[in-house]
Amino acid sequence: MKKLYKILLQQHLGAPDSPLVKIGDRVERGALIAEPVRLGANIHASVSGTVIDVNEKEIVVEADEVQPDTFQPIPASDSIVEMIKAAGIVGMGGAGFPTHVKMDIDIKGGVVIANGAECEPLLAHNIKQIQENPAVVYRGLIYAMRATNAARGIIAIKSKNTKAIASMKSVIDDARIEVATLPDLYPMGEERAIIREVLGQLLKPEQLPSAANAVVCNVETLAAVCEAVELKKPVMTKNLTVIGRLKSGREANIFMNVPIGTPIKDLIAEAGGIEGDYGEIIMGGPFTGKSVDIDSVVEKTTGGVLVTLPLPKEKRKMGLLVCACGAGEVRLRELAQKMGAEVVSVERCKQVVDVKNSIKCENPGNCPGQAEKVLKLKKNGAEVLLISNCSDCSNTVMGVAPKLKLPVYHHTDHIMRAVGHRLVRRLKIE
Template sequence: MKRIVLPLKQHVGGPCSPLVAAGDTVRRGQLIAIPKGLGANIHASYDGTIAEITSSYIAIDANAQQDAASYVKIPECRTKLEAIAAAGIVGAGGAGFPTAVKLKTEIPNGAFIANAAECEPLLAHNMKQVEEHAQQLVRGIKYCMEITKAPQAYIAIKPKHKKAVIALVKALLNESHIDIFRLPDMYPAGDERVIVREVMGIELEPGQLPGTVGACIDNVETIKHIVEAIEDRKPVIDKDVTVSGRVRQKESVFVNVPIGTPAKELLERAGGYIEPHGEIVVGGPQTGRAGSEAAPVTKTSGAFLVAMPFPQETRKAGILICECGGSEERLTHVAESMGAEVVAKEMCKRMVEVDGRYRCGLPGICPGQAEKVIALKRAGAQVLVIGTCSE
């Protein structure tokens, strides 16, 4: 019997409150937890029995037989926005902000932007979606335009994704208010502030939200979930995931993976490991975190990547932290996994503190870091572990 773990916090906000108890039988699509404040509904992704409930997750012992096409539909809703909330949709690109809250902001003089940047290296599931379901994406954009009252929409995508761009051109032949915007091929092109700067020519301040300048941005998979909620009354119970790195099938894309599925299952479906291999990274190579085979697919999961073994390093290390790259915790973990002692830490010179969090002052336009490197060397660092975008 397969045990599925559904975290109670898969979104911005606090953990959800369970509606079920251990021993209850649940069906795929059944509402099993609701937010107490900011958050999003959580639904069972498998038919099965509730095995355990803790303060952080609900575990389901999944039935041996599953029907992926069958699910409990969300209630009939009066409005599209209510359907989006009922379905538990959050930003699927990684941010996890509740989509119904974001779409409440009306932008009658602004623009809705579909984020098709597929920002992190190696990830490929967004492009597969665009290539194969461009018409669905266009329908979703039109729903979002209707909800936000946006008169114009853009699909922000890198032109190197030629098959996806061709599919979009065909899907937009009769759409006069939706245009393709070609992003520069750089990292982090999918950052909301970069997209607003490129598409609208407006530079947002660190911490400033796109809605303040008349923009609303959603990832293309988030838009897929919006279409499914409105047209099929389907809750968020599945996720598209890329598996890549030291696996036998390079850049495997798995579509509609039930949330809660452990990484191990997808790694096996990708042919298993290439030896030698190192850690499993949950997320992209730039901003992902160390995980394990037990890590569950969540609403915001983008990838499971298998790394090379860490090289060994005995010299003292300094770390240089950037919002667009690895966090302080992640870079420290990398250094220590190599055997290096971390003796100094510095922030990228673009970093500014906003509400207790360090943000990049100008994402995607990276400065030289000579003064930071000198400071690290003066503090005793002999090697650097760097999380900046460009260096």
């Protein structure tokens, strides 16, 4: 039986793409099959085969049994930004913002920061790429510097990842480029957090990195930039981590160059299959991932596939504490419902501010005490808390809640427990 690949028409920030193919069309790997009508990014065939369905959400390709190593190249151009655009590159760390839009800026004298923080716990594919193929990330950074007229480049990696740091340093031969180390806390991969740590400048929640004369790009995104410029290669694959309640054990299963549109159930099976009962399948990381069904497929922004323990049942009245760095109120309510809990009160972390229909943290990962918020939740009838706070903020919650006899769940507990990872409670911060 031939494999089917469902290639979604919206794998980026913006509107869904418009299909360029119809049912019955023959497509080759790398062929342009959809293009944006507004903000968006080109989408290419990740496999060679026949289009068997086109609808408002996806293009379905029945793959040939034998796949070529070759691909249809993107058009050549003297403009790096145009090649990035043609290749359909987006923020592959999860945000999905079209990279050609981000790179279409002149930051003369500024800096491009390669985000190698691998911010979310449990994910490991970015670090694997840095360790095993640092040169492609490095050259992608150089192309990004040329595109944006930057004077400097910085590769930001957590200090604990010593092998990745050594690997990256081994390929640097340009005095304008350096490696900077980051503390091991969440959300150190957030753009404003990286700029604060690396450049010593705290941006306001509504400010973009350009306010610091900087551009921040995920390392996998920069690798894609390198391949677009040097090989004329479009985005057809994704690196990702599969981990959780698996028969293969607790270690991360890292998959490199997975064709876009691959069913995640195939990757779970290749990782050994699910061990017994499970709670959720999360696409993304423990903090910001979304619960999906097993028939979901790999997208350009897919970073992780996490199989969790069953959620505990909770009959006590629940209070929610929402953090801009983790799950939002909708996600916390979803978890509370799955746990069977009645939500009686909702509070936001004291650093949360509203910015353009979303919430942001005033100072990501550097949070003051949450005593007032915890007291409000208890006053409003909460007998147990469900929180989505960052490392530092969770520590402050745990400094108060036990004294008030309020048990605390963190929204990442069911995946952290599945792999024996330390819970987000009173973590040691560097």
